[in-house]
Amino acid sequence: MIFQTFTEQQLRSFTEAVFLKMGCSDTHARLAADVLLKSDLRGIDSHGVARLSGYVRLWEKKRINSRPDIKIVHQTATTATVDGDAGLGLVVAPFAMELAIEKAKVYGSGWVSVRNSNHFGIAGYHSLMAVENDMIGISMTNASPLVAPTYSSERLLGTNPMCYAFPAGAYPPVVVDMATAAAANGKLEIAQRADLPIPEGWVQNKQGHSSTNAHELKNGGSLLPLGSDKDHGSHKGYGLGATVDILSAVLSGANYGPWVPPFVAFLEPPSDPVGEGIGHFLGAMRVDGFRPAAEFKTHLDNWIARFKSSGTIDPSKKVIIPGEPEYLSEQQRREKGIPLIDAVVKDLNELAQKLGSHTLS
Amino acid sequence: MIFQTFTEQQLRSFTEAVFLKMGCSDTHARLAADVLLKSDLRGIDSHGVARLSGYVRLWEKKRINSRPDIKIVHQTATTATVDGDAGLGLVVAPFAMELAIEKAKVYGSGWVSVRNSNHFGIAGYHSLMAVENDMIGISMTNASPLVAPTYSSERLLGTNPMCYAFPAGAYPPVVVDMATAAAANGKLEIAQRADLPIPEGWVQNKQGHSSTNAHELKNGGSLLPLGSDKDHGSHKGYGLGATVDILSAVLSGANYGPWVPPFVAFLEPPSDPVGEGIGHFLGAMRVDGFRPAAEFKTHLDNWIARFKSSGTIDPSKKVIIPGEPEYLSEQQRREKGIPLIDAVVKDLNELAQKLGSHTLS
Numbered sequence: 070m071i072f073q074t075f076t077e078q079q080l081r082s083f084t085e086a087v088f089l090k091m092g093c094s095d096t097h098a099r100l101a102a103d104v105l106l107k108s109d110l111r112g113i114d115s116h117g118v119a120r121l122s123g124y125v126r127l128w129e130k131k132r133i134n135s136r137p138d139i140k141i142v143h144q145t146a147t148t149a150t151v152d153g154d155a156g157l158g159l160v161v162a163p164f165a166m167e168l169a170i171e172k173a174k175v176y177g178s179g180w181v182s183v184r185n186s187n188h189f190g191i192a193g194y195h196s197l198m199a200v201e202n203d204m205i206g207i208s209m210t211n212a213s214p215l216v217a218p219t220y221s222s223e224r225l226l227g228t229n230p231m232c233y234a235f236p237a238g239a240y241p242p243v244v245v246d247m248a249t250a251a252a253a254n255g256k257l258e259i260a261q262r263a264d265l266p267i268p269e270g271w272v273q274n275k276q277g278h279s280s281t282n283a284h285e286l287k288n289g290g291s292l293l294p295l296g297s298d299k300d301h302g303s304h305k306g307y308g309l310g311a312t313v314d315i316l317s318a319v320l321s322g323a324n325y326g327p328w329v330p331p332f333v334a335f336l337e338p339p340s341d342p343v344g345e346g347i348g349h350f351l352g353a354m355r356v357d358g359f360r361p362a363a364e365f366k367t368h369l370d371n372w373i374a375r376f377k378s379s380g381t382i383d384p385s386k387k388v389i390i391p392g393e394p395e396y397l398s399e400q401q402r403r404e405k406g407i408p409l410i411d412a413v414v415k416d417l418n419e420l421a422q423k424l425g426s427h428t429l430s
Numbered sequence: 431m432i433f434q435t436f437t438e439q440q441l442r443s444f445t446e447a448v449f450l451k452m453g454c455s456d457t458h459a460r461l462a463a464d465v466l467l468k469s470d471l472r473g474i475d476s477h478g479v480a481r482l483s484g485y486v487r488l489w490e491k492k493r494i495n496s497r498p499d500i501k502i503v504h505q506t507a508t509t510a511t512v513d514g515d516a517g518l519g520l521v522v523a524p525f526a527m528e529l530a531i532e533k534a535k536v537y538g539s540g541w542v543s544v545r546n547s548n549h550f551g552i553a554g555y556h557s558l559m560a561v562e563n564d565m566i567g568i569s570m571t572n573a574s575p576l577v578a579p580t581y582s583s584e585r586l587l588g589t590n591p592m593c594y595a596f597p598a599g600a601y602p603p604v605v606v607d608m609a610t611a612a613a614a615n616g617k618l619e620i621a622q623r624a625d626l627p628i629p630e631g632w633v634q635n636k637q638g639h640s641s642t643n644a645h646e647l648k649n650g651g652s653l654l655p656l657g658s659d660k661d662h663g664s665h666k667g668y669g670l671g672a673t674v675d676i677l678s679a680v681l682s683g684a685n686y687g688p689w690v691p692p693f694v695a696f697l698e699p700p701s702d703p704v705g706e707g708i709g710h711f712l713g714a715m716r717v718d719g720f721r722p723a724a725e726f727k728t729h730l731d732n733w734i735a736r737f738k739s740s741g742t743i744d745p746s747k748k749v750i751i752p753g754e755p756e757y758l759s760e761q762q763r764r765e766k767g768i769p770l771i772d773a774v775v776k777d778l779n780e781l782a783q784k785l786g787s788h789t790l791s
Contacts, residue, residue, distance in 0.1 A: 143719075143720060143721055144538075144719075145537065145538030145716065145719040146507070146508075146536075146537040146538050147507075147508050147537045147538040147539045147719070148538035148539055148715060148716065148719030148720055149719075149720070150720045150721060175507075176506065176507040176508045176537055177505075177506030177507050177508040177509035177541070178508045178509055178539055178541055180538070180539055180715055180719075182720045182721075205677075205681075218737060218740065218749050219749070219750065220742055220743060220744070220747045220748065220749050220750065221737075221740040221741065221742060221743070221749045222740075222741045222742060222743050223740050223741045225736070225737060225740060233673045233676075233677075235676055235680075243672070243676065245669035245670065245672060245673050247663075247665075247666040247669055247670075248666075249666075250663075251657070251662050251663050252661075252662070252663065268661050268662070270661075270662050271662075273743075276743065277742075277743030277744075278743070295656060295657055295662075295663050295666055295667070296612070296656055296657065296662075297658075297662050300613075300629050300631075301612050301613070301629070301631050301632075301656075301657075301658050301662070302608075302611075302612050302613065302656050304608075304750065304752075305608040305609075305610075305656055306656070307752075308606035308608055308752045309606065309608075309670075311604070311606060311737075311752060312594045312606050314733070315594075315596055315604065315730065315733065316566075316594075319596075319726060319729045319730050319733055320566075320717070320720045320721065320726060321720065321721070322721060322725075322729075325729070325733055326733055326736055326737065327736065343729065343732060344729070354509060354541055355506065355509065356681070358504075358505070358506040358508070358509030358510075358541075359504060359509055359510070359511045359543045359681045359682065360504055360511055360543075360681065360682070360683055364683075365680060365681060368680045368683075368686070368704065368705070369676065369680050371704060372675070372676065372680055372686055372687055375586070375687055375688065376579060376582075376586060376672075376687065379579065379582040379583075379584050379586060380582065380583045380584045381581055381582060381583060381638075382581060382582070382583050382634075382637065382638030382639070383581070383638075386581045387581065388579050388580070388581050388582045389580065389581065389665065391665075391668075391669045391672060
């Protein structure tokens with residue numbers, strides 16, 4: 070695999086320019102680029118600028134509205150439902166989290182369910198907005214159906230990620246940001262490119278039998294929930310995916326389950342929608358709504374220190390604090406740049422040429 | 431295995447009498463019995479009256495206070511921290527959930543972190559209190575350390591359950607109530623009694639190697655997080671267990687991680703506590719804080735109907751809606767009684783004799 074490395078600023082101005090060409094406002098272009106760059110900086114390459122052309126294709130199909138009128142359609146003091154007007158999830162979700170944070174500032178907590186949105190990038194971005202305000206941040210989203218519930222041969226749930234982020238003191242924030250499937254689709258794609266078998270427990274074939282074929286999804290197979298099989302708790306992964314789906318979509322009026330529209334432009338959304346677009350759920354709770362923030366951070370630092378110094382099975386593999394590898398990647402990539410594989414660079418440059426924007430190199 | 435079957439009322443009055451002998455108030459005895467009975471009714475035998483003598487032993491050791499002065503020690507409009515005064519979690523957690531519900535009635539949502547408590551029974555009981563008010567109920571608790579984080583050879587987390595419950599319309603509530611370990615300790619105990627090997631992926635031995643020995647925990651082994659190993663997402667189960675620990679204890683001022691006091695009376699709590707007792711986290715959100723409750727229920731019914739009618743791998747195994755088996759058990763056991771194994775009946779009768787309470791049969 071050949072890489073080229075770019076500075077954060079190079080990729081940021083490139084990405085902003087593409088969003089501007091899509092017709093986004095200056096503010097939205099800057100924000101959407103910030104969400105994608107955060108993903109690349111944090112080492113989550115599957116959710117960063119590599120997805121840019123995916124968003125553009127959905128806009129070309131008029132499934133993404135680059136000039137959304139994002140609105141609060143229902144609210145109480147600490148809850149709200151937001152209609153994203155088919156906008157980029159990259160701008161709709163931050164709008165909703167900002168609202169949750171404003172409510173939390175006044176009342177201690179804020180909770181916003183979102184409908185009529187699109188892919189929101191990494192969940193961690195949104196949760197970290199709350200952390201910057203000394204709040205606990207919660208974010209989740211549903212996604213197009215790829216995962217079969219326990220005992221099912223059908224794809225009924227997305228990889229439906231959930232994220233919880235907590236502000237620490239001396240240490241970086243604890244960020245639990247996870248798909249509720251056993252293996253992320255990105256891992257499958259790596260095996261597909263290398264034409265390698267995958268471990269049992271990641272996917273099942275069309276009939277619902279265990280498979281080690283990385284291409285099984287193309288043949289009607291499904292991803293498996295976290296837990297992989299009933300004996301190992303796949304009903305729990307299914308339950309978590311269901312929780313994300315209900316909070317994000319049944320609560321907001323978005324599409325849920327098998328009705329969630331696909332992220333890829335070459336697949337059409339279901340013709341019998343049960344709601345609007347995809348759904349998210351965002352929450353913020355002030356730490357000092359429970360105990361003084363400094364006290365919380367001192368104890369979270371103690372928690373982190375204890376887990377980091379845990380006895381290990383293999384001396385070369387330390388216990389990892391959730392969010393720590395992403396934080397280290399961010400420090401490193403800010404300084405040394407962001408590597409992109411050649412296929413992504415080529416795709417981005419073709420995109421720029423098509424839109425009349427500047428190329429990367 | 432020999433069973434005896436008792437009516438709900440028989441077990442309820444027996445259990446209330448035991449709590450009264452412990453010195454609980456009438457109200458607390460009734461409530462604590464109700465939590466345990468709900469577990470037996472719902473078919474979660476490991477968390478019902480079978481645990482009664484465990485609570486009594488902790489009270490005998492003065493680690494449970496039967497006359498607690500449960501207090502709100504910190505609060506905002508929608509958040510609070512409650513000190514359980516070393517009371518039964520069976521009464522402390524409902525106090526906290528009641529507070530969350532009262533806050534939600536006024537402000538849309540309510541969130542309560544609890545310290546200085548004890549084992550709270552099934553998480554589902556507390557979440558269902560919110561559901562009865564047309565709210566979404568969330569409950570979690572930390573527990574004594576049995577689970578090793580990914581790459582660790584140490585027990586640093588409890589089986590730390592999390593529960594999300596949602597009110598449906600025509601169907602029973604959706605209740606996702608799950609330990610964040612791959613397998614519940616109860617399943618291990620069944621294999622121990624039968625002296626049978628367990629599947630790989632449930633436990634590791636003292637050195638951190640995979641084991642199929644059901645007795646491994648007695649030899650210094652650990653339960654594994656949901657996901658079982660790194661390839662299958664054990665870091666996600668670890669992240670969920672960590673989330674429960676932080677929300678329940680780092681936020682409230684309870685003990686966390688390896689400092690959580692054991693439920694069993696024959697093991698002493700750590701001599702260097704980092705907080706008070708064990709911790710819980712309870713939340714309630716009004717459904718109509720997001721959309722009209724009837725609309726939500728109609729769509730949740732549609733969600734349930736679609737999942738129930740899913741194509742299946744094995745025609746004899748339908749897709750299960752989270753909470754459905756427990757609901758069916760409750761209907762059946764209310765009518766036909768609750769079966770207890772002889773060993774439990776014997777243990778309960780010995781307990782009654784010791785306390786001078788009436789026996790079961």
